[in-house]
Amino acid sequence: MLDLLVFDPMVNSLLFIYDFLFHNFALAIIVFTILIRLITLPLTLQQQRSTQRMQELQGSKRWQDMQKKYKGDRQKMQEEQLKLYKEVGFNPLSGCLPLLIQFPILIGLYQSISRALALAPPQLLDLSKRIYPFVSSSLVPVDSRFLWWDLGQPERLLSPQVLGFGLPVLTILVVVTSWLQTKLTTPPSADAQSKQMSTMMSLYLPLLIGYFSYSYASGLALYFLVSNIATVIQYAAMGKVNWRRLLTLRGSA
Amino acid sequence: MPRVPASSRRFLLPALALAAFALAACGSTGTPWPGVAADSERAYVAFGQGVYAVHLTNGQEAWRFPVEKPTRDQLFYSAPALTESGLVIAGSYDHKVYALEAASGDLAWTFEGAQERIIGDSVASGDSVFVPVADGTLFALRAEDGEVEWSFKADGALWSAPLVTDENVYIGSLTHTIYALDREGNLVWKHDVGGAISEAPSLVDGTLLVGALGQPLIALDPATGEQRWTAPSGEWIWAAAVSSDGIAYFGDLGGRLAAVSVSDGSLLHEATLDGAITGRPALDASRLFVATETGSVRSFLLSDFSSEWNEIVPEAKLYGPLVLQDSLLMVGVVSREVDVAAFDADSGQLRWTFKPASR
Numbered sequence: 001m002l003d004l005l006v007f008d009p010m011v012n013s014l015l016f017i018y019d020f021l022f023h024n025f026a027l028a029i030i031v032f033t034i035l036i037r038l039i040t041l042p043l044t045l046q047q048q049r050s051t052q053r054m055q056e057l058q059g060s061k062r063w064q065d066m067q068k069k070y071k072g073d074r075q076k077m078q079e080e081q082l083k084l085y086k087e088v089g090f091n092p093l094s095g096c097l098p099l100l101i102q103f104p105i106l107i108g109l110y111q112s113i114s115r116a117l118a119l120a121p122p123q124l125l126d127l128s129k130r131i132y133p134f135v136s137s138s139l140v141p142v143d144s145r146f147l148w149w150d151l152g153q154p155e156r157l158l159s160p161q162v163l164g165f166g167l168p169v170l171t172i173l174v175v176v177t178s179w180l181q182t183k184l185t186t187p188p189s190a191d192a193q194s195k196q197m198s199t200m201m202s203l204y205l206p207l208l209i210g211y212f213s214y215s216y217a218s219g220l221a222l223y224f225l226v227s228n229i230a231t232v233i234q235y236a237a238m239g240k241v242n243w244r245r246l247l248t249l250r251g252s253a
Numbered sequence: 254m255p256r257v258p259a260s261s262r263r264f265l266l267p268a269l270a271l272a273a274f275a276l277a278a279c280g281s282t283g284t285p286w287p288g289v290a291a292d293s294e295r296a297y298v299a300f301g302q303g304v305y306a307v308h309l310t311n312g313q314e315a316w317r318f319p320v321e322k323p324t325r326d327q328l329f330y331s332a333p334a335l336t337e338s339g340l341v342i343a344g345s346y347d348h349k350v351y352a353l354e355a356a357s358g359d360l361a362w363t364f365e366g367a368q369e370r371i372i373g374d375s376v377a378s379g380d381s382v383f384v385p386v387a388d389g390t391l392f393a394l395r396a397e398d399g400e401v402e403w404s405f406k407a408d409g410a411l412w413s414a415p416l417v418t419d420e421n422v423y424i425g426s427l428t429h430t431i432y433a434l435d436r437e438g439n440l441v442w443k444h445d446v447g448g449a450i451s452e453a454p455s456l457v458d459g460t461l462l463v464g465a466l467g468q469p470l471i472a473l474d475p476a477t478g479e480q481r482w483t484a485p486s487g488e489w490i491w492a493a494a495v496s497s498d499g500i501a502y503f504g505d506l507g508g509r510l511a512a513v514s515v516s517d518g519s520l521l522h523e524a525t526l527d528g529a530i531t532g533r534p535a536l537d538a539s540r541l542f543v544a545t546e547t548g549s550v551r552s553f554l555l556s557d558f559s560s561e562w563n564e565i566v567p568e569a570k571l572y573g574p575l576v577l578q579d580s581l582l583m584v585g586v587v588s589r590e591v592d593v594a595a596f597d598a599d600s601g602q603l604r605w606t607f608k609p610a611s612r
Contacts, residue, residue: 121412122286124427124449124451128466128489129506136467137448137489138467140466141410141428141449
């Protein structure tokens with residue numbers, strides 16, 4: 001079912017785009033990522049609205065009073081927060097759902113990249129059964145080379161035989177852009193707990209994404225890189241990027 | 254990555270960890286299959302992290318390589334080549350070629366000159382071994398010690414076995430080209446067949462037959478590479494054709510088994526089987542044997558193309574060429590219980606199965 005509804009359409013879309021983009025699979029991934037971001041734009045906007053609403057709540061006098069009043073009683077404070085959410089009709093999980101919906105897309109993208117690349121005979125055999133009639137089978141196998149990368153393998157700049165290790169340039173770029181993206185697009189929070197969480201997020205999230213980029217096919221790392229850049233551009237276009245936050249070394253709170 | 258409300262972020266790290274797990278768990282879209290070769294005493298099975306010799310009489314393991322724990326990238330999936338001097342040559346994902354003594358499994362030599370994985374089957378001919386490498390290099394090695402005799406660089410990846418004759422070496426690439434080389438490694442001709450080539454071509458009564466993704470069976474002049482005829486296929490012809498008495502037999506991934514005239518490609522017989530045909534069929538004097546991905550092994554009489562016997566390997570998928578040795582028909586199996594199944598070619602009765610004991 002997942003194959004039919006998610007993986008196969010994505011694989012064929014990738015191949016279709018690849019056919020139009022001079023048989024350059026990296027360009028196909030870039031365009032495909034941008035398309036996916038456009039498709040998921042309503043979810044992103046929903047997240048933004050949810051974030052903004054949360055900020056407004058956290059800036060309210062009632063919230064601040066609650067923080068002071070129940071400073072030593074965490075459970076009571078949470079109860080009061082939930083009460084407040086209910087009163088104003090805000091669901092704190094409403095920003096989580098769009099994120100969760102994006103996970104299958106992320107997994108689908110990774111799967112479609114590795115399936116389209118067909119790096120071994122079983123994958124090629126599998127791919128040959130999944131190509132839609134309107135997609136030319138002569139596209140297979142796709143050319144996985146781009147610059148010094150093999151998009152089906154984790155990227156390293158130098159051969160391990162030269163320096164004893166390979167330099168993961170793409171991973172470094174992903175980590176840096178992830179950090180920048182988190183730093184630039186996470187709004188300030190008045191809530192201490194949120195501040196702490198934001199600080200952790202701005203540190204750990206880039207590292208976690210970096211780990212994925214380091215370990216998995218570089219096609220996925222390219223997706224992360226393009227996605228990070230697209231997010232910053234998107235937020236900048238909406239006037240929601242605070243460039244001064246780059247100067248603060250502390251977390252994004 | 255998208256921004257999340259602060260209160261929702263506590264869910265983010267566990268969710269990302271879950272995503273990582275999902276990425277890894279969903280990562281495989283197919284299982285590699287064993288490569289099988291045989292001489293008069295043993296079958297040689299290259300699969301996973303080892304090469305195994307198996308007694309033809311009872312399916313018991315005779316030896317295995319490596320004896321010690323293999324390295325992480327030491328993975329074998331292509332069928333070994335057997336030399337006249339008694340060596341078993343196995344290419345590996347670790348970019349190396351291992352030559353083992355057929356009688357004992359002792360390592361005779363190792364070739365470490367490849368720059369990429371070895372996916373296609375190696376082929377032995379005379380004093381040479383021909384090894385296709387995924388980076389597009391075809392090596393001709395001296396069988397005696399693994400020294401390079403010559404190498405040829407194709408324009409694209411080589412996943413298929415070469416076809417070696419007294420005069421020429423033919424090999425197809427994933428980038429749609431079939432190459433004809435002389436025995437010194439010089440290019441004689443090349444021909445674009447319009448689709449990826451995953452299996453060795455066949456030389457049948459002076460005609461070179463090539464299967465490719467999305468293409469019909471293509472017949473070429475082996476001397477010039479000029480196209481002679483094509484025979485339609487339903488889907489991708491993954492496996493090489495075999496021939497007998499001027500008739501070529503081939504299967505495709507749609508499960509269609511066809512018999513065509515070698516002289517003009519005209520269709521003589523056809524049958525639709527219950528699954529994809531991924532392995533080269535086998536022939537004896539009167540029968541054609543074919544295996545399907547869905548676990549069937551079938552025998553057809555050459556006289557009238559009628560079905561003789563049909564056996565099923567339960568809960569298994571069958572891949573790779575059928576190997577016929579002294580009335581014993583062997584096929585690579587992907588299942589929990591079996592890696593190789595051996596049948597009596599006359600009756601279809603299962604003689605033995607082989608699965609190596611874990612290390």
